Amino acid sequence: MVQIEVQTRNREELVDITGEVQKVVSESGVKEGICYLFVPHTTAGITINETWDPSVRRDIADTLRKVAPRDAPYHHTEGNADAHIKVTMTGCSAFVFVSGGKLVLGTWQGIYLAEFDGPRRRRVLIKVREI
Ligand code: ZN
Numbered sequence: 001m002v003q004i005e006v007q008t009r010n011r012e013e014l015v016d017i018t019g020e021v022q023k024v025v026s027e028s029g030v031k032e033g034i035c036y037l038f039v040p041h042t043t044a045g046i047t048i049n050e051t052w053d054p055s056v057r058r059d060i061a062d063t064l065r066k067v068a069p070r071d072a073p074y075h076h077t078e079g080n081a082d083a084h085i086k087v088t089m090t091g092c093s094a095f096v097f098v099s100g101g102k103l104v105l106g107t108w109q110g111i112y113l114a115e116f117d118g119p120r121r122r123r124v125l126i127k128v129r130e131i
Contacts, residue, residue, distance in 0.1 A: 002028075002126045008118035012065070012086075014047070014057040018110040021096075021126060022103050028128035033098045038125045043083035043117035045090035046124070051110025064089060064116075083116035090114045098128065 002024045006015055025035055039046045050056040064086045074081030094111065097104040105111075113122055 002128075004124045004126065006113050006122045006124060008044075008113070008115040008120055008122060010115070011118050012061050013115040013118060014061060014112040015115065016051045016110050017113050017124060018051060018103070018105070021111050021124075024126045025098055025103055025128050026101060029101075030098055030128045030130050031101045033128060033130045035096045035098050035103060036127045036129070037094045037096075037111065039092045039113065040123055040125060041087075041092070043080050043087060044120070044122045045087040045092045045114040045116070046094045047090040047112050047114050048094055048096070048105070048109055049112065050108045051112070052108045057112065080117045086116040087114070 004017070004020050004024065006017060008015060021035065021037065037046055049060065067089070068082040068085040070082045072082070076084065096111070113124060115122065
């Protein structure tokens, strides 16, 4: 298993980590297989979506903020209840098939670390396996 670290810069931010993940895949030497990704945090998650048009990541963040506003009355009083809820919506794991040593993603797809309580140093655990 490989761990990559991502330093986020804002409280909420979708960080495109596709390049870093592809680097891990390339260094693994796996040509045909699967790449598992896991974010071991409760206020940051992972999601795969369009990375070409930056408006998409903005719309995702804006919409999640409408669903779970920061200042709504929550039972969890650490001040980051909204972030926990947003991670439940994005999830904290993903997988991508690997073929020819490359991540098999759609034309517009990329992998985002989804930060909801930053800025923080986040970890992404990655396992690439031959299948
Ligand atoms: Zn909390």
